[in-house]
Amino acid sequence: MTSTPAATAQVGVVGLAVMGRNLARNFAHHGYTVAVYNRTAARTEELMAAYGDEGFVPATELADFVASLERPRRVVIMVQAGKGTDATIDALAELLEPGDIVVDGGNAHYEDTRRREAALREKGLHFFGVGISGGEEGALNGPSIMPGGSAEGYKAIGPLLEDISAKYDGEPCCAHIGPDGAGHFVKMVHNGIEYADMEFIAEAYDVLRSAGLSIEEISATFRQWNTGDLDSYLIEITSEVLDQVDAKTGKALVDVIADSAGQKGTGRWTVQIALELGVPVNTIAESVFARSVSGHADLRAAGQEHVPGPAHSFDPADRAQLVEDVRKALWTAKVVAYAQGLDLIRTASLTYDWNIDVASVASLWRAGCIIRARLLERIRAEYAGHNLPTLLAAPSIIDGIAEANEGARRAIGTAMQAGVPVPGFAAALAYLDQVRAQRLPAALIQGQRDYFGAHTYQRTDAEGTFHTEWSADRSETKLD
Numbered sequence: 001m002t003s004t005p006a007a008t009a010q011v012g013v014v015g016l017a018v019m020g021r022n023l024a025r026n027f028a029h030h031g032y033t034v035a036v037y038n039r040t041a042a043r044t045e046e047l048m049a050a051y052g053d054e055g056f057v058p059a060t061e062l063a064d065f066v067a068s069l070e071r072p073r074r075v076v077i078m079v080q081a082g083k084g085t086d087a088t089i090d091a092l093a094e095l096l097e098p099g100d101i102v103v104d105g106g107n108a109h110y111e112d113t114r115r116r117e118a119a120l121r122e123k124g125l126h127f128f129g130v131g132i133s134g135g136e137e138g139a140l141n142g143p144s145i146m147p148g149g150s151a152e153g154y155k156a157i158g159p160l161l162e163d164i165s166a167k168y169d170g171e172p173c174c175a176h177i178g179p180d181g182a183g184h185f186v187k188m189v190h191n192g193i194e195y196a197d198m199e200f201i202a203e204a205y206d207v208l209r210s211a212g213l214s215i216e217e218i219s220a221t222f223r224q225w226n227t228g229d230l231d232s233y234l235i236e237i238t239s240e241v242l243d244q245v246d247a248k249t250g251k252a253l254v255d256v257i258a259d260s261a262g263q264k265g266t267g268r269w270t271v272q273i274a275l276e277l278g279v280p281v282n283t284i285a286e287s288v289f290a291r292s293v294s295g296h297a298d299l300r301a302a303g304q305e306h307v308p309g310p311a312h313s314f315d316p317a318d319r320a321q322l323v324e325d326v327r328k329a330l331w332t333a334k335v336v337a338y339a340q341g342l343d344l345i346r347t348a349s350l351t352y353d354w355n356i357d358v359a360s361v362a363s364l365w366r367a368g369c370i371i372r373a374r375l376l377e378r379i380r381a382e383y384a385g386h387n388l389p390t391l392l393a394a395p396s397i398i399d400g401i402a403e404a405n406e407g408a409r410r411a412i413g414t415a416m417q418a419g420v421p422v423p424g425f426a427a428a429l430a431y432l433d434q435v436r437a438q439r440l441p442a443a444l445i446q447g448q449r450d451y452f453g454a455h456t457y458q459r460t461d462a463e464g465t466f467h468t469e470w471s472a473d474r475s476e477t478k479l480d
């Protein structure tokens with residue numbers, strides 16, 4: 001380009017692969033003039049050829065892109081997470097000026113976001129790590145948006161993000177989550193819960209299939225469940241996937257898809273960080289490990305050949321009862337996964353001083369994102385104005401667990417007896433039983449630790465720290 005373009009665009013998007021292109025169009029559909037730039041000019045040309053009349057200012061040079069933006073400049077980066085994001089930020093930082101706003105809408109690790117935010121703050125730039133959920137369709141028509149960054153910067157970028165976000169009862173599914181990495185952290189936990197939700201649905205399907213229900217019957221069951229408290233995007237698409245017939249073989253598509261589940265890493269990050277922060281998220285961990293087991297061909301081949309056990313199929317005495325019991329197991333497990341994910345967010349918020357409002361997090365997951373579900377409105381209402389130690393202490397959740405308890409236990413017990421793997425369901429139930437136990441066998445573990453490593457223990461009936469002389473006369477010493 002030869003002449004400097006006039007600063008006419010209210011927002012710019014860098015990175016025009018599927019997500020960036022759709023987000024740019026979403027901004028345009030809301031009346032914004034959108035500057036667009038992509039490293040490889042062909043993508044910009046493709047966007048202009050297909051949708052050039054929607055309100056874009058294209059640029060082939062990053063400097064021209066920056067020059068075409070009104071001040072403070074608002075730039076949304078939608079490039080591959082990692083090196084691509086760093087390269088783009090570095091190039092932009094050379095061209096932007098204090099007060100400008102840089103948004104990373106990719107799936108960045110929140111620690112990277114903290115590092116980038118600190119580096120750009122030094123230059124007087126506002127950096128936002130923004131979690132965006134909803135896939136390509138959401139990016140175009142309204143995603144759930146989780147922005148983390150300065151309160152001052154949010155005043156300039158927040159209204160635009162709220163405009164393009166999904167709406168629930170007219171309320172935007174976008175709100176300022178907190179500073180620096182808070183938005184990307186919340187998006188990561190969203191994905192962790194998504195892993196768990198999907199695993200639970202898969203386990204429910206497997207139990208019903210093993211009990212002799214046809215794919216059509218299971219699809220109809222999910223459709224029915226989607227009219228009640230389990231109403232959610234993931235349940236809805238499950239019916240659609242189960243209904244799909246493979247054109248090549250005439251079989252149900254699910255029967256010809258290889259049973260090895262992939263992952264891109266956000267579920268694993270959730271578990272890694274939960275381990276570091278000491279927050280039990282066993283349902284999410286089991287979901288990540290379940291995908292891992294599915295991909296271990298050698299392990300599974302050896303298991304199929306050598307490991308004894310029941311037949312992975314059974315004949316239920318009462319089918320209708322089984323279906324209802326499985327629904328209760330699914331609901332219970334789902335609640336536990338939300339409780340664990342929100343607990344992780346609460347703990348991270350305290351650790352990093354993010355001051356995250358859990359009710360607000362639940363509110364912006366109500367539409368637009370992959371885990372959107374009817375239950376989230378109830379969760380929002382339960383957290384609003386209450387400092388719950390756990391979702392499991394919320395009155396309506398307590399009632400739900402009580403109502404589902406017997407059936408959920410029966411379904412999980414039946415599956416285990418029949419050799420149907422239900423690691424997610426079992427983890428959820430074990431967690432409930434752990435947190436409600438009056439006494440945990442951790443007392444015995446403390447005794448063992450003191451025996452072999454003199455790690456000491458506390459007593460239930462006295463203050464202080466104690467050690468038993470295990471290899472001598474087994475008398476007890478009080479250490480402080």
Ligand code: NBP
Pocket residue numbers: 014015016017018019020038039040043078079080081083084085087088105106107108132133134135136
């Ligand atoms: P991709 O993750 O496939 O990335 C492709 C884009 O990154 C292209 O525009 C490419 O430019 C650009 N890029 C790369 Br690769 N390296 C670059 C570099 N060094 N400098 C500048 N640009 C570079 O795109 P996507 O699937 O649209 O996702 C974009 C972001 O959104 C990712 O972080 C992703 O994790 C996140 N996200 C995706 C989804 C989803 O459903 N796909 C959902 C939510 C979030 P080029 O054209 O020149 O190669």
